[in-house]
Amino acid sequence: MSKNISFIDGLEGILKYREIDINQLVELPYDAVSYLLIMGELPGDQELADYSARLRGEREINREAIDVIRMCNFNIDSMEALRTIVSFISQFDPDINDNSPEGNMRKAIRLIAKIPTIVAAYHRIANGKEPVPPDPSLSHGANFLYMIRGSKPSDLEAEVMEKDFILSAEHELNASTFSSRVTASTLSDLYSAVVSGLCTLKGPLHGGARAEVMAMIDEISSPEDAEKYVLEKLAKKEKIMGFGHRVYKTYDPRGVVFKQLSRQLAEAKGNMYWYEIAEATERTVIRELVEKKGKPIYPNVDFYSGVIYKYLDIPPKLATSIFAIGRVSGWIAHCFDQYEKKKIIRPRAFMLDEC
């Protein structure tokens, strides 16, 4: 079963969740894709309505969580707060020690529903504002932007946010999913498994690259400077963030969709600047690494998504946490699969040589 949660063809640039191509899945609501990952098949209309209603009904976080957020250090990345608050709220979950499939499903719904609220509340409080309560009439993506801003996003912005969550949701045995699975394999609870995933996603070689991409776009500052920036980095043997992948040896199919979406947003906002910086960066990396050196280093999922966050007015400090909003459904799908196996993951040390 675990093999089927997603499928990657790294040479052809194909990604499927539960055998459905991501180019089809981006046309669905995030809730439907989350259901697909966790339950193994797409929901019917009634199943989707019920699943969405359950998620929307669990979006709020308790007063105690808001109080702890107020005590966080807002000068650092929001991931420090997110992993702390997810761990903190686990104590209030009545099913924390119920490892039955039903108890785990109730925890899954709460985790998927509450993580966006935690991130948005953190952002509001960090900026001296009061948290905005979730709006159950809005989709996962629209509601998140609404909680961040206090006003409803445009249809295009809401659609892009929803697609971002879908494209970030699952990627086979990536580092953070592996972490979550290892924790679940000990039959520890789902919150602990998700905290493991969060801690691993944070690193700049993994989900943390998105924030680095945003910083890089700012540092480059004009499309004309992109070439110089890339050449200098490569001369110093430094990596260009948002490029390269352990599995893809061609274009990452999510990067292709993100590029189109970032262009759409740029055009709608009448500001091509960041998009053009990104394109000039991509052109130089492809020329220097792919064409001249024959290295398969293409934009990955973090590159144009970072550009999109700039157009959505999202600060870099939030980028990895937003990745986690999407990825939590994938982590949970893998944890459920691991719980069914009832088998501890315990590789031998020599296997590290192959990583």
Ligand SMILES: CC(=O)SCCNC(=O)CCNC(=O)[C@H](O)C(C)(C)COP(=O)(O)OP(=O)(O)OC[C@H]1O[C@@H](n2cnc3c(N)ncnc32)[C@H](O)[C@@H]1OP(=O)(O)O
């Ligand atoms: C959601 C995600 O996790 S997607 C990945 C997000 N991470 C990033 O964007 C960070 C930048 N990219 C990287 O660090 C890597 O490409 C990884 C971690 C994603 C994949 O790592 P690996 O498969 O282990 O590749 P590795 O780091 O060994 O690189 C292989 C070669 O390509 C080069 N390379 C890989 N990525 C890059 C890059 N982004 N910029 C420049 N060169 C690169 C390496 O320098 C190395 O060259 P060498 O063989 O001459 O020494």
Ligand SMILES: O=C([O-])CC(=O)C(=O)O
């Ligand atoms: O699969 C990986 O190694 C990295 C990852 O999470 C992704 O690309 O979404």
